[in-house]
Amino acid sequence: MQITKTDYLEYTFCKKNLWLKKHKPALFDDAKLSDFEKKIIEEGNLADEEARHLFKGGTLVDSQGDEAVLDTKKYISCKTPVIFQATFLQNNFFIRADILVYDNTRNGFELYEVKASNEIKRIAPHNYINDLAFQKSVIELSGLNIIKTGVIHLNKDYKKRGKLEYDKLFVIADISDEVELAQNEVKRQMEDMKKYLTDEEEGGCECLYRGRNNHCTTFSYSNPEVPDYSVHDINRIGASKKLFYDWIDKRIFKIEDIPNPEKLKGIKKLQYDSVISGKPIIDKAAIKEELDSLKFPLQFFDYEGFTGAIPMFDGFGAYEQVPFQYSLHIMQEDGSLEHREFLITEPKTDLTKPLIERMKKDINPKGTVIAWYVTYESQRNKKLAELHPNDADFLKQINDNMFDLMTIFSNGYYMDPAFKGSSSIKKILPVLVPELTYKNLNISKGDQASERWQKMIYSETSDEEKEAIKRDLLQYCKLDTLAMVKIYQFLKNML
Numbered sequence: 378m379q380i381t382k383t384d385y386l387e388y389t390f391c392k393k394n395l396w397l398k399k400h401k402p403a404l405f406d407d408a409k410l411s412d413f414e415k416k417i418i419e420e421g422n423l424a425d426e427e428a429r430h431l432f433k434g435g436t437l438v439d440s441q442g443d444e445a446v447l448d449t450k451k452y453i454s455c456k457t458p459v460i461f462q463a464t465f466l467q468n469n470f471f472i473r474a475d476i477l478v479y480d481n482t483r484n485g486f487e488l489y490e491v492k493a494s495n496e497i498k499r500i501a502p503h504n505y506i507n508d509l510a511f512q513k514s515v516i517e518l519s520g521l522n523i524i525k526t527g528v529i530h531l532n533k534d535y536k537k538r539g540k541l542e543y544d545k546l547f548v549i550a551d552i553s554d555e556v557e558l559a560q561n562e563v564k565r566q567m568e569d570m571k572k573y574l575t576d577e578e579e580g581g582c583e584c585l586y587r588g589r590n591n592h593c594t595t596f597s598y599s600n601p602e603v604p605d606y607s608v609h610d611i612n613r614i615g616a617s618k619k620l621f622y623d624w625i626d627k628r629i630f631k632i633e634d635i636p637n638p639e640k641l642k643g644i645k646k647l648q649y650d651s652v653i654s655g656k657p658i659i660d661k662a663a664i665k666e667e668l669d670s671l672k673f674p675l676q677f678f679d680y681e682g683f684t685g686a687i688p689m690f691d692g693f694g695a696y697e698q699v700p701f702q703y704s705l706h707i708m709q710e711d712g713s714l715e716h717r718e719f720l721i722t723e724p725k726t727d728l729t730k731p732l733i734e735r736m737k738k739d740i741n742p743k744g745t746v747i748a749w750y751v752t753y754e755s756q757r758n759k760k761l762a763e764l765h766p767n768d769a770d771f772l773k774q775i776n777d778n779m780f781d782l783m784t785i786f787s788n789g790y791y792m793d794p795a796f797k798g799s800s801s802i803k804k805i806l807p808v809l810v811p812e813l814t815y816k817n818l819n820i821s822k823g824d825q826a827s828e829r830w831q832k833m834i835y836s837e838t839s840d841e842e843k844e845a846i847k848r849d850l851l852q853y854c855k856l857d858t859l860a861m862v863k864i865y866q867f868l869k870n871m872l
């Protein structure tokens with residue numbers, strides 16, 4: 378069985394999950410990569426390709442598998458100065474090194490890993506030190522001398538202005554000492570992994586003692602006795618470890634079976650009470666106070682944003698969110714409603730100028746701007762203010778008058794057992810306003826919208842497809858703000 382670097386990193390995160398992937402791959406058939414996950418992989422490949430500009434005249438190993446191993450040997454034997462994707466297979470361990478640089482004077486190689494990230498990560502499964510220690514160990518098994526190891530990552534302070542400047546876009550960090558220190562432990566893990574993967578049984582699942590967000594897709598396979606909605610779903614249960622571990626030790630998984638509910642406090646207790654009663658628990662006074670504080674016109678507002686590892690637009694850096702669209706529902710005091718929207722369809726040099734110009738026409742900054750998780754919208758406004766200082770006062774006024782509709786739910790003023798402990802609009806909407814649904818839309822998630830927008834502005838996309846994407850994007854964003862309107866109306870009608 379071949380063990381790749383991805384396998385090794387998976388092992389450092391959860392060896393049981395790696396065992397299941399190797400021995401029971403059918404379990405992962407349904408776990409198709411989301412558009413977002415595919416984009417992360419594409420971003421990684423793109424950063425890798427762009428970083429090659431830093432090493433002029435390198436030779437790419439563009440073959441695959443055993444052929445790539447043979448090609449690499451050939452390039453090394455003729456002392457090729459720089460090799461991209463050098464490939465090694467030793468003792469069943471298989472790696473492709475992003476950049477391998479031959480140092481003639483020291484008769485050794487510098488090994489570089491390119492990461493589409495703004496920093497050096499040191500936590501599994503994204504521990505870059507272990508990643509390089511694994512690669513170095515495999516290359517050394519083939520008899521080569523590695524004299525330096527480094528990570529090439531994105532520079533978080535770089536902003537694009539005109540053509541990309543590769544020496545500013547990337548940072549080359551020498552991590553040789555850390556890799557050296559980590560190598561003995563990594564070699565031990567490599568042997569343990571090899572042995573473990575030949576075991577007949579995969580061993581226990583440790584996530585029984587972790588909150589739902591930490592579980593992988595095979596949790597229910599490994600823990601069939603745990604219901605879909607369990608003590609693992611209690612709001613921030615990880616912060617009450619003693620209580621949580623005690624239930625798990627006693628095999629208490631259902632929220633209804635918790636023997637000591639009096640120990641639960643605040644929102645956790647509300648969540649428990651709503652499950653026991655089977656009904657929503659509503660603090661009408663608190664909701665009324667919040668909603669009464671809003672100033673008309675109420676402006677239900679939502680941005681869609683695009684992000685990427687390699688900055689595409691002037692003024693933006695790696696992974697900075699680029700607002701490309703908004704939807705706005707405006708409600709007057711008499712309840713009348715109108716809709717406005719804007720979508721950047723043809724990016725110009727000053728990408729966000731037309732967007733801000735329309736916002737100034739559409740938004741009355743004296744009224745309350747309502748969003749769901751306002752942090753996202755207010756951060757985009759701050760970025761727009763940085764790019765357009767003349768409009769900074771207008772954007773600041775919007776931010777000063779923002780209200781987060783999500784807080785009604787995240788503060789526990791309205792707690793319905795059907796929310797299953799979540800305050801995401803995608804969980805709240807089907808419970809409170811079941812007739813409004815994202816199900817029939819071609820775009821139903823923010824990351825999908827981002828990926829579609831990129832496709833829409835791509836010059837080679839046909840006009841027909843561009844039009845279809847434009848329609849889908851407008852529909853999706855409109856539903857986001859209409860959903861807030863409907864939830865607001867639901868709450869008002871209930872008071």
Ligand code: SF4
Binds near residue numbers: 583584592593595596
């Ligand atoms: S649920 Fe957790 S411990 Fe179990 S296999 Fe998945 S990641 Fe590993």
